[in-house]
C-alpha cells in the first residue's frame with residue numbers, strides 16, 4: 454500500500470495555526486540527516502545529559518516488569534511514586550500528579566485551567582514549548598522581554614504591569630532553559646509580593662533543572678510559602694538522573710488543581726508508564742551521590758565552554774544553572790538562524806538560534822556533551838567566526 458504525501462483535502466485544526474515541530478527538534482533531525490550522509494556533525498543542540506541512566510534504575514525497571522507491574526497504573530501515578538514525591542515535598546499524595554514527562558504536566562495544567570483568551574505571563578528567553586502549549590490550550594501567552602542586561606530575569610515592575618483580569622498564570626523557569634538564570638530567594642520574594650496583590654494569578658514554577666545549580670537554588674514555595682496554595686511546582690527525573698527517554702515528570706500543587714489535571718490526563722494518556730514509574734522511584738530513593746558528581750562535571754564543562762566561546766569572540770555570560778549557554782551572535786553575522794545555518798553547513802556544528810526561545814540575536818549551546826566533543830565544537834566555532 455502507498456500512502457500519498459501532499460494530498461489535498463487535509464485540513465489542520467485552527468488551534469495548530471503557527472505551531473510546528475519545535476525548531477530544536479528540526480535542527481536535531483537535520484543534523485542526524487547530515488550525519489547519515491557522512492558529514493562529521495557535532496550537535497550541541499539537544500537538551501539531554503550524555504550520562505547513562507544509572508544501572509540500579511534500569512535494574513529496578515527490569516524487576517518491576519518481571520514482577521508484573523505491566524498493567525494500567527493509577528491515572529494520577531503509582532501510589533509508591535506519589536507517596537515518595539509527596540514525602541520529599543512535605544505534602545500529601547493528593548497534591549501530586551505523575552505524568553509522561555514534565556512536558557505533560559505543563560500541558561495538563563494549561564488544558565485543565567485555561568479558557569479561551571486566558572493569559573499566561575512568561576519571560577523571553579523561554580523554553581520553546583511554553584508559548585505553543587498555552588496556545589494549544591486556547592490561552593494567550595504574554596511574553597515579557599527579559600534581556601541579558603537584567604540577567605534574563607523578570608522584574609517585579611514588569612510583572613505588575615503585565616497582570617490583567619484575564620491573567621491565570623505566571624510561568625517561571627528556574628534554573629532556566631536556555632539561559633541558566635536562577636532567581637535568588639530575594640528575587641522570588643519580590644515577585645511573590647506583587648502576586649500577593651493579585652489573588653487570581655497562580656504560579657507555575659518549572660524547577661526541572663533544580664539539581665543542576667552552580668549557585669544556591671531556592672525552590673519557589675520555599676521563598677514564598679504564603680503562595681503555596683496557588684502554586685504548581687513542575688519537576689521530573691529527565692535532567693537530574695539522565696532519564697529523558699523514560700518520560701516521567703510530576704506536578705505538586707493544590708489538590709483541586711491536581712484533581713482537574715488527573716481528569717485531563719485520564720482522557721488523553723491514562724497513567725504514565727508503570728515500568729518507568731518504578732524506575733523513577735528507584736532514582737529518587739536510591740543513592741544520590743551521582744547528582745553531585747554529575748553537577749561537578751557539568752560545572753567543569755560550563756567553564757570550558759564559556760571560556761572557549763568568549764575566546765572565539767562570542768559574548769557569553771556565565772550561566773548559574775542548567776547545561777546551556779546563551780551567547781550573542783557575532784557582530785559580523787548578527788541574524789541568529791543565518792549564523793546557525795552557516796555554522797552547520799561550514800563546520801558541522803549544530804546550535805539552536807535564539808529565536809526558538811523568543812530572543813533573536815542569541816545562540817543556545819548545550820554543554821551536556823563529552824568534553825572532547827565540546828573542545829572540537831569550540832575549535833570549529835572559533836574557526837567559523839574568524840572566517841566571517
Ligand SMILES: Cc1ncc(COP(=O)(O)O)c(C=O)c1O
Pocket residue numbers: 500553554555556557580626629630659661688689690691697700701702
Ligand atoms: C524548562 C524545561 N521544562 C520541561 C522540560 C520537559 O522535561 P521532560 O523531559 O520531563 O518532559 C524541559 C526539557 O527540555 C525543559 O527544558
